[in-house]
Amino acid sequence: MAFAFGHLIGAWLVGLIIEKFSKIKITNFGWGMLLFGGALPDIDFLFNLVFGFGYHRSVTHSLIFAIIAYFIVYLVLKR
Numbered sequence: 001m002a003f004a005f006g007h008l009i010g011a012w013l014v015g016l017i018i019e020k021f022s023k024i025k026i027t028n029f030g031w032g033m034l035l036f037g038g039a040l041p042d043i044d045f046l047f048n049l050v051f052g053f054g055y056h057r058s059v060t061h062s063l064i065f066a067i068i069a070y071f072i073v074y075l076v077l078k079r
Contacts (some may be wrong), residue, residue, distance in 0.1 A: 006041040011038025033073070040069055 014028055015034050044060045047053050
């Protein structure tokens, strides 16, 4: 579970850098989405626990997954 924590810390640092250098204040919803997106690559860990798959750090740690996840979240929030 330490890996998900690392993803959260990385997302938090990215948010702080964005706020500092772009002078944009990230809303609470924005922080939630940023942290959700940071932890999302480790979603396969849950599938591994529930179903016994041994695929941690494979598909969900790829650029293709990041692009697909972005578009899914975009389409859901667009409504």
